[in-house]
Amino acid sequence: MTTAPTPRLGITYVPYRPPEELRELALAADDSGLDELWVWEDCFKQSGVAAAGAALAWTRRIRIGIGLMPTPLRNVGLAAMEIATLERLFPGRLIPGIGHGVQDWMGQAGVRASSPLTLLREYATALRRLLAGEEVTTEGRYVRLDRVRLDWPPEAHVPLAIGADGPKSVAVAGELGDVFLLSAARSAEQITAARTVLDQAAPGRRHEIVGALIASTGPGARERVDAELARWTPDGEPGFSAAGDAESVAAQLRRVAELGVTSVAIQPTADEPDLLGLARFLGTEVRPLLGG
Template sequence: MNTRLGLAFPPSLPPERIRPVLEAAVEAGLDEVWFSEDCFKSGGVSAVASALAWTEGTGLAVGAGLLPVPLRNVAATAMEAATLERLHPGRFRLCIGHGVQPWMQMTGAAVGSPLTLLREYAVALRGLLAGERVTADGRCVRLDGVELDHPPKQPLPVHVGAAGPRTLRLAGEVGDGTALALGFDSDGILKACATTRETGGARHPVSAPVMIATGDRARQRLDSEPAAYGMQPGLGVAGGPDDLAEAFGQLGRGGLNSVIAQPTGDDPDLDGLVRMLGRDVRPTLAAA
């Protein structure tokens, strides 16, 4: 398996840092860069649109991962996604998910059954992006003969973000791929791959973010990062290029399709870290 190596732009960084990080990612030869839509940081769609425009002519894929479905009407998401795909064919990656429930409650967008919303939303979104006229009268998603004037000219896969076992199985069922949430250790990532493939099949693609830190106080910096996400310390990989290559290689050999490296927001040399990933880690991972 040729495992892809991507980068998650640290959501704690301001949007003006996006362009230099992208330039480093292109120079490093990374396969993809992902932007989250964590509340209340930067907008995911606007970040992705800018990133795709700034990297025009490169092979870099740019992902929105994930867009929290309670915050957006499914028709609006379909219009945005179709536009990005038509403007940048084959380079846009789309991922949707529950969103963090306390944040959804803060915005007044939380629903009684996040699983129901995600199921109905994914089915409707895939139909709209396939150019279908969609009518839906679900518990959460309601559409009356909605059809995009300008759907994607080629299929645009819809990836579904997941963490718990029920959502992992749902992602395998209704998604074209699964993007794991932060919070898994290496064993947990591989177990989650197996769970989502129970419904998605053996070839169902799975990506996972892995928090990383190198250099001075790497472990300390890494252990302080999960607190912002309500997770326990001890996750991720701290060390040098060999440590990252070994950890990522094990995940690739275990069946993970894409490893998405997520640096800490306080990395002292983020651009240098990105270049190191391409120079010293990606060649090893490509052979995993």
């Protein structure tokens, strides 16, 4: 029997909460032994790049992921500059993520693309080349650059994360990304299907796969999680979640890891009563049960 690799464990700072609460969560996650902290860029709540930069400055060792920067909203040259600057300031700790963004929000901002898939492909291709220090000239449908080269590119490879749901977009993520971001509350069938598409898009490569798992502990945990799941899967059967003590949460993490998920970002409920306590619980009680 093959044992699944130990997944990395992190927590997500969901912008249900104000930006000024991020510092204490970042410190709690770093001090408690968690592997990753993920910040979101949701319109029109919080900037993922600003939040990631602050979290990197406050912490010592934890990896900081951005899940995700909408490609219509940010020029690819600007995104490359931001990523390169953060990577050089805090080497090896940034996981930048890109994706389509929520189309309604893109429409509100006046940047909605008629072909999000084409934009994602053009954007990811140009971004990878810029981060590799290349001079890029391209005249695509959406991405147009004229002899653009970063003066200060990253000194090492930066893992590019791409989030997607549809099979064509997942295939682009598999082809051009290093890390794949799953949406929250995915089922075993959905995770397996995404992994199959990733493998087919880039045969022989093993992508990092980050799964968002809605979880809580303490009194009323199951009720909080079920209410949160209803927000994320209103028309379908909810996927993986976790509620209860450390062993109960760890058991769900092991199940997800067996499906190929390499990193689990715990997503707190909107009404989580003790966010810092949850981070410490995950780092000091759940993380040791996973081994590795």
